[in-house]
Amino acid sequence: MRRLRIGVIGAGTIAQSAHLPAIRRLADELELVAIADVRAEVAADAARRFGAEAWYVDYRELIARPDIDLVDICTPEFLHCEQAVAAAEAGKHVLCEKPMASTLQEADAMIAAARRNGVKLMIGHSRRFTRRYQEVARLIREGAVGAVRLVRENERRPRAMYGGLELQVSHWAPEGGRPWLASAAYSQGAALTNAVHETDLARWFTGSEALSIYAAARVTEPGGEVPDFLTYVVTFASGAIAAAEIVNQLPAGYPYYHMLEVVGTDGMIRATDPPMSPMEIWRADGMAYPLNFSHLLHVDDAYLQEIAAFARCVREDSEPPLDPWDARQALALSIAAVRSSQLGQPVTLAAVEAEGKGLQGA
Amino acid sequence: MRELTVGLIGRGDALDSLAHAARYRPGIRLAGRVDPGAPLPDADRLICAGSSSSERAAVVALALAAGRRIAMPPLLALDDEARRALASGSIVQVSPLVGYAPLREVAQRVRRGEIGRPYGLFALHHLPRDAAADLDARLADLLHYVLEVLESPVVRVYARRSALFGEQDDTWHAILHLADETLVTLEVAACLPAGWPEPERLLVEVTGSDAVLRAEPTRQAVHATKRDGSTRAVPWWPDPSAGYLEAALARLEQTDPPSELRYLEVLSALLSAATEQQAVRLADTGA
Numbered sequence: 349m350r351r352l353r354i355g356v357i358g359a360g361t362i363a364q365s366a367h368l369p370a371i372r373r374l375a376d377e378l379e380l381v382a383i384a385d386v387r388a389e390v391a392a393d394a395a396r397r398f399g400a401e402a403w404y405v406d407y408r409e410l411i412a413r414p415d416i417d418l419v420d421i422c423t424p425e426f427l428h429c430e431q432a433v434a435a436a437e438a439g440k441h442v443l444c445e446k447p448m449a450s451t452l453q454e455a456d457a458m459i460a461a462a463r464r465n466g467v468k469l470m471i472g473h474s475r476r477f478t479r480r481y482q483e484v485a486r487l488i489r490e491g492a493v494g495a496v497r498l499v500r501e502n503e504r505r506p507r508a509m510y511g512g513l514e515l516q517v518s519h520w521a522p523e524g525g526r527p528w529l530a531s532a533a534y535s536q537g538a539a540l541t542n543a544v545h546e547t548d549l550a551r552w553f554t555g556s557e558a559l560s561i562y563a564a565a566r567v568t569e570p571g572g573e574v575p576d577f578l579t580y581v582v583t584f585a586s587g588a589i590a591a592a593e594i595v596n597q598l599p600a601g602y603p604y605y606h607m608l609e610v611v612g613t614d615g616m617i618r619a620t621d622p623p624m625s626p627m628e629i630w631r632a633d634g635m636a637y638p639l640n641f642s643h644l645l646h647v648d649d650a651y652l653q654e655i656a657a658f659a660r661c662v663r664e665d666s667e668p669p670l671d672p673w674d675a676r677q678a679l680a681l682s683i684a685a686v687r688s689s690q691l692g693q694p695v696t697l698a699a700v701e702a703e704g705k706g707l708q709g710a
Numbered sequence: 711m712r713e714l715t716v717g718l719i720g721r722g723d724a725l726d727s728l729a730h731a732a733r734y735r736p737g738i739r740l741a742g743r744v745d746p747g748a749p750l751p752d753a754d755r756l757i758c759a760g761s762s763s764s765e766r767a768a769v770v771a772l773a774l775a776a777g778r779r780i781a782m783p784p785l786l787a788l789d790d791e792a793r794r795a796l797a798s799g800s801i802v803q804v805s806p807l808v809g810y811a812p813l814r815e816v817a818q819r820v821r822r823g824e825i826g827r828p829y830g831l832f833a834l835h836h837l838p839r840d841a842a843a844d845l846d847a848r849l850a851d852l853l854h855y856v857l858e859v860l861e862s863p864v865v866r867v868y869a870r871r872s873a874l875f876g877e878q879d880d881t882w883h884a885i886l887h888l889a890d891e892t893l894v895t896l897e898v899a900a901c902l903p904a905g906w907p908e909p910e911r912l913l914v915e916v917t918g919s920d921a922v923l924r925a926e927p928t929r930q931a932v933h934a935t936k937r938d939g940s941t942r943a944v945p946w947w948p949d950p951s952a953g954y955l956e957a958a959l960a961r962l963e964q965t966d967p968p969s970e971l972r973y974l975e976v977l978s979a980l981l982s983a984a985t986e987q988q989a990v991r992l993a994d995t996g997a
Contacts, residue, residue: 497874497901504922562989564893577893579893581883583870589881589883597829599919599921599922611875611903615903616902616903692866693988694989
């Protein structure tokens with residue numbers, strides 16, 4: 349079996365903590381050819397450590413290589429459209445990190461480019477590839493709880509979440525100061541950064557399209573620019589309700605924690621992280637949970653499964669296991685959450701779509 | 711020293727539990743227990759155990775008519791009689807949830823400033839599906855508790871009341887915006903299916919700059935799994951009636967109880983928001 353040749357665009361936090369290690373473990377199927385990152389030292393270091401033969405500062409040089417079959421885009425969402433469209437035009441299959449894009453127009457352009465060029469496009473909604481969520485989806489599909497009526501998924505992340513990962517690289521700071529994730533110029537905050545997972549899961553589990561959302565968001569980080577705290581209630585066409593509270597600013601030392609409850613007409617599923625970690629250290633200055641992140645049920649082998657599944661569909665010329673339309677709809681719901689929190693009123697998905705059409709026409 | 715006499719109002723299990731708590735509480739003597747609507751017992755202190763909306767409404771009229779002061783769970787009515795009863799101090803509201811020691815602890819620690827700057831409060835109360843008739847009463851209990859925990863004025867609310875599992879409304883979702891930017895998320899749902907091992911689920915999480923407080927008082931249970939695989943949870947958490955009794959007695963002792971109109975304004979806004987399916991501003995009310 350010929351190994352597929354892959355290039356990775358963006359060598360920041362998610363690439364080095366999740367994608368590149370997974371690609372290394374898939375060495376029987378994938379050959380890492382090149383890495384691109386706007387930070388030369390980051391690109392060079394990642395190429396050396398993960399065994400890529402080349403590195404670039406300009407991603408266009410990477411996609412110009414004729415010997416690359418697929419690219420894995422691990423850059424911030426505001427770059428996804430440009431890079432995914434360019435890769436598709438160059439005939440590369442595209443796996444792209446979530447959220448799909450910054451706007452629905454960009455998401456639609458990505459889908460159109462993939463169709464036009466006959467390449468596969470999949471957005472890496474990693475939770476679709478974890479055992480926990482797959483098991484929940486399987487139970488729902490098999491009718492274990494009847495029709496889904498209520499989905500509650502809360503997510504708490506400690507402020508220093510990435511501190512425990514021994515990352516080789518910090519978040520990219522386009523202007524040298526504030527990381528892009530925390531900058532209003534580049535990020536819309538928790539609604540897209542994390543909650544696009546929750547909006548995707550809610551659609552998946554309810555099997556329905558969202559009609560409207562009410563969301564409230566706030567900035568808790570002193571001097572922060574983008575919301576890091578979000579709470580919302582979504583109404584679906586099926587009549588189901590999904591709700592979430594996302595907190596990204598737990599005091600340091602608190603464990604990462606997810607609470608998922610799916611209530612159906614005939615039963616209920618709970619798939620919640622234990623409130624504590626599998627390992628706890630009690631000290632005079634507080635508690636620590638050193639294995640918390642790596643042992644969370646949502647992390648699992650998600651990235652390995654995600655990348656392997658995409659490679660399989662490229663090799664077998666089959667449909668990607670996650671349709672880009674699903675990612676686009678999760679993005680629509682997250683964007684609606686942003687709008688609602690700005691307006692202070694519920695927002696319909698129809699209004700968000702109309703707003704997008706207005707922008708296209710402008 | 712003469713024992714304090716206590717008269718109880720209510721019916722059913724709630725009244726039985728409260729009577730049990732009163733019987734074994736040193737310093738008081740149970741003077742009588744009556745149904746809501748019956749003549750009030752002759753006692754130094756009157757406490758209502760009413761868990762349903764109708765029981766609570768009946769007690770308001772009694773308190774006003776008799777000119778007595780009664781401690782009871784939060785009101786659900788928004789009419790003039792209710793406002794008069796609260797404004798005059800005839801009705802002193804006590805959320806039954808303060809009967810749970812972990813929830814009292816959370817409230818005290820937040821008020822002492824232990825969490826630093828509050829970010830948010832998440833509270834969930836899941837009940838069996840056949841408890842949908844008491845949905846509004848459970849929301850009122852939770853709302854009253856939350857407003858005691860967080861003192862900042864409520865400036866905007868959103869609420870949604872849904873019938874997810876039957877014909878009758880069985881679920882409340884509410885989001886409260888406080889003046890200090892704290893976001894409160896409430897979920898009250900009669901959603902636990904038949905056969906679910908727990909009789910109810912109560913969870914309160916308060917997140918702040920310095921600490922996170924998490925209380926789940928109904929988690930304390932013996933789980934028994936039968937040969938057929940079915941599991942039942944037999945609760946062994948302390949009966950909250952004793953804590954409720956203490957809180958009610960303490961509240962009745964207060965000569966200048968805090969205004970309960972804030973609670974009434976927020977409840978009124980939640981009901982409006984749910985009806986209109988829009989967020990409702992309270993900024994002008996100072997609630």
